[in-house]
Amino acid sequence: MIVSHDIDAAVARLREGRLIVMPTETVYGLAGDACSDEAVAQIFALKGRPSFNPLIVHVRDVSVAAAYVQWNDLAARLAGAFWPGPLTLVLPRQEHCPISYLASAGGDTLAIRVPAHPVAQAVLEAFGGGIAAPSANRSGKISPTMVAHVQFEFPDRDLLILEGGACDVGIESTVVDCASGDGAVILRPGSITQEMITAQGIDVCEAAAHSGDFKSPGMLASHYAPNLAVRLNVDQVQPDEALLAFGDSPVAGAAKTLNLSESYDLVQAAGRLFAYLRELDQPSFSRIAVMPIPMEGLGVAINDRLRRAAAERS
Ligand code: TXA
Ligand code: MG
Numbered sequence: 001m002i003v004s005h006d007i008d009a010a011v012a013r014l015r016e017g018r019l020i021v022m023p024t025e026t027v028y029g030l031a032g033d034a035c036s037d038e039a040v041a042q043i044f045a046l047k048g049r050p051s052f053n054p055l056i057v058h059v060r061d062v063s064v065a066a067a068y069v070q071w072n073d074l075a076a077r078l079a080g081a082f083w084p085g086p087l088t089l090v091l092p093r094q095e096h097c098p099i100s101y102l103a104s105a106g107g108d109t110l111a112i113r114v115p116a117h118p119v120a121q122a123v124l125e126a127f128g129g130g131i132a133a134p135s136a137n138r139s140g141k142i143s144p145t146m147v148a149h150v151q152f153e154f155p156d157r158d159l160l161i162l163e164g165g166a167c168d169v170g171i172e173s174t175v176v177d178c179a180s181g182d183g184a185v186i187l188r189p190g191s192i193t194q195e196m197i198t199a200q201g202i203d204v205c206e207a208a209a210h211s212g213d214f215k216s217p218g219m220l221a222s223h224y225a226p227n228l229a230v231r232l233n234v235d236q237v238q239p240d241e242a243l244l245a246f247g248d249s250p251v252a253g254a255a256k257t258l259n260l261s262e263s264y265d266l267v268q269a270a271g272r273l274f275a276y277l278r279e280l281d282q283p284s285f286s287r288i289a290v291m292p293i294p295m296e297g298l299g300v301a302i303n304d305r306l307r308r309a310a311a312e313r314s
Pocket of ligand 1: 024055088107171174
């Protein structure tokens, strides 16, 4: 791996769809172009995440944020008080939002923040667009707050790590839902506290108080299911079914076929999964039939999401 101060080299990698590690004021993030399905899929692959939790998209300022999400008064007040800084806002995606659906875990909302760290700001300024970045550790491990932690997590990877010193805050950002229509709801506590938000004259509550059956933010992903029924592991299709294929020999005879990966590439398949499910979810078809996906690497997460999509209906 390469430890560097070279912002231009890091941005060049992002433009090629490759990942970098970038410091933020909270923790180091494993970063990729948020508009690239494959870059976002690589983030999940490298972290070894067993399912697709939605990711935070980092942007340089409010104007970029407002291009991606449906901005509202609540978001403007929170951003005015705490951006740049360790506060993430969850808002509805803009229509035609170019951010990968994998960053939203297939849902209709996007988590977005403007980080305060000067290195992250320099990268965002030079890159221009949104950068998806969860903490730069392997799934289930502790978030890294120094370069040495990142090196320990990903020892033999061809990864460019931008040096940014020890992170000031050290815990992940506060995540606030601004899309519920009931004011600000804290989904994940962080260093921007409920008291600090209230002190700005903004009504805010904790997710637990807001709803008795609240699921942890990571589980919000499971709220997405297609309208159509989903049939898994198919080896033949009906003529009125839409087919989500995998591999170089798609089953013949479906009304419409989209192929997750002709070349059996699970990173490519993961990157396309949610966008293709949406595209096939049309009332003119009877069902979405899905060919088998191997249970290895990102295939575990893909099958996890497909199982949920199928279970929701039956
Ligand atoms: O401080 C941070 O936030 C760090 C640095 C790198 O910016 N990033 C980070 O990302 O912690 P990550 O992916 O590890 O955490 C994202 C959190 C998760 O709790 C996730 O469930 C929630 O944000 N989240 C992301 N998108 C969401 C959405 N659309 N709706 C609700 N929660 C969301
Ligand atoms: Mg994390």
